[in-house]
Amino acid sequence: MLADWNIxxxxxxxxxxxxxxxxxxxxxxxxxxxxxxxxxDVYYTSTGQQNSPSGNSGFKLGNLxxxxxxxxxxxxRALMEDxxxxxxxxxxxxxxxxxxxxxxxxxxxxxxxDELTVWMxxxxxxxxxxxxxxxxxxxxxxxxxxxxxVAFEDHGGVLPAHMDGLWATGHDDVGPGRxxxxxxxxxxxxxxxxxxDMQNEGNADAHTALGTRLGYEFRGGALxxxxxxxxxxEEQVDNFVSGVITxxxxxxxxxxxxHWTPGDWELMGEYYDFDNRAHDALSPSHSSxxxxxxxxxxxxxxxxxLARVExxxxxxxxxxxxxxxGGQSYTRNLIGVRYDLTPQTALxxxxxxxxxxxxxxxxxxxxxxxxxxxx
Amino acid sequence: MSQxxxxxxxxxxxxxxxxxxxxxxxxxxxxxxxxxxxxVTADDIKLIYTGDKELVGATKIKPLDNHAAASEFLSKVLxxxxxxxxxxxxxxxYRDGRTPPAVKATDDEVIAYVQSTPGAVGYVMSxxxxxxxxxxKF
Numbered sequence: 132m133l134a135d136w137n138i139x140x141x142x143x144x145x146x147x148x149x150x151x152x153x154x155x156x157x158x159x160x161x162x163x164x165x166x167x168x169x170x171x172d173v174y175y176t177s178t179g180q181q182n183s184p185s186g187n188s189g190f191k192l193g194n195l196x197x198x199x200x201x202x203x204x205x206x207x208r209a210l211m212e213d214x215x216x217x218x219x220x221x222x223x224x225x226x227x228x229x230x231x232x233x234x235x236x237x238x239x240x241x242x243x244x245d246e247l248t249v250w251m252x253x254x255x256x257x258x259x260x261x262x263x264x265x266x267x268x269x270x271x272x273x274x275x276x277x278x279x280x281v282a283f284e285d286h287g288g289v290l291p292a293h294m295d296g297l298w299a300t301g302h303d304d305v306g307p308g309r310x311x312x313x314x315x316x317x318x319x320x321x322x323x324x325x326x327x328d329m330q331n332e333g334n335a336d337a338h339t340a341l342g343t344r345l346g347y348e349f350r351g352g353a354l355x356x357x358x359x360x361x362x363x364x365e366e367q368v369d370n371f372v373s374g375v376i377t378x379x380x381x382x383x384x385x386x387x388x389x390h391w392t393p394g395d396w397e398l399m400g401e402y403y404d405f406d407n408r409a410h411d412a413l414s415p416s417h418s419s420x421x422x423x424x425x426x427x428x429x430x431x432x433x434x435x436x437l438a439r440v441e442x443x444x445x446x447x448x449x450x451x452x453x454x455x456x457g458g459q460s461y462t463r464n465l466i467g468v469r470y471d472l473t474p475q476t477a478l479x480x481x482x483x484x485x486x487x488x489x490x491x492x493x494x495x496x497x498x499x500x501x502x503x504x505x506x
Numbered sequence: 507m508s509q510x511x512x513x514x515x516x517x518x519x520x521x522x523x524x525x526x527x528x529x530x531x532x533x534x535x536x537x538x539x540x541x542x543x544x545x546v547t548a549d550d551i552k553l554i555y556t557g558d559k560e561l562v563g564a565t566k567i568k569p570l571d572n573h574a575a576a577s578e579f580l581s582k583v584l585x586x587x588x589x590x591x592x593x594x595x596x597x598x599x600y601r602d603g604r605t606p607p608a609v610k611a612t613d614d615e616v617i618a619y620v621q622s623t624p625g626a627v628g629y630v631m632s633x634x635x636x637x638x639x640x641x642x643k644f
Contacts, residue, residue, distance in 0.1 A: 168596075271600070
């Protein structure tokens, strides 16, 4: 049943991409110079965490994110995003603060209609809200840091924030709003040095990741702007140590999300339920959950106090979470405030208490002050 | 009451009526105009300018901002301020690779572009000349 579904999805994605290329006639390019956009942020951190994998207290450089979005013709567009960052997670106590350059996105898309765009390349994996809404745009997101379990693969996140593959996305008006959808397939991830790797150089393990996000966005009325949805992803993830596979895990996740901006309020949340099982084993699956909920309210158009709770309960018998650097259960309560100094400059302060003692980690307090710009 | 007093009062009332009838800049009319080949409706205007509608069949819609009329348009048609509008397009550009509307400086430039460019949509504050397709007057 699942195999049939996989085959159908692959066929549909390939047919829609190449079929649409054949149907539509090329149009003239629409590029008048090429504008570089970007985000940058710097921050100060004070943390009570000992041997923090994200580094010590003090002033830090965040990201320098540059992206290009040329429309090559009326139907073809590209998205290219490079990031220089200094705060990759490392093994605890070995933080070195050296810069690293990541090609965050390299995707080329064909716009068939408002209802369907097909992308190929490396893209932000469409699950939940945060990952595609803000991603490396620190100035866009309300808080200094992402929710921990939604963090990037090299920052202790437990979800594949990026995917190399094919992605079909679109929306269609239905009732008082519109249905939104995303369907994607890509190289299966693997775990290298405690972080998910999306295999940019090809699918060496021949495991395919399959996922979808379905949503409904209300327009008008009392529920105007409410976007509700569900998401699912499945793939086999192998853990490598010195080139040797030490665990194979079939990862399945399902969950939901919402984002709503009634007036000056902003409410959002995401939920993930994992049902992972060791590959080639008869052992029972391991259940894990992760969720966050956040609320903020903007006064005078520029002062935004906020609060967020994060909870995850990750099975340590699961070969997936067992080998991820950020694969331990934790709870985090966060409060903060954002001040929009200008439409392109945000000052953000937040403080949190994190408790990761359930799996032998620490309980600690932390605060961040960030200056973030976009240009 | 003297005749001259009544006359003065009538003149003051007439002047007040005349003054109040003059449109203030904040209430100026906005005409949304389209290229004659573009098949869209007035209901599509908000979708087009918020980046949620970009194609009609195989024709790409090319919205145009008018620097001279932007504040009226944003206020009356989109109910957004300039900051929110800019942020909206920053997010569209970052998330979806969308290109924000090009900007022209005057009504005349907008009219010339819209008339000559298939798929073009623009807005102006002065009543456009005959031959220009007005989608809706706000």
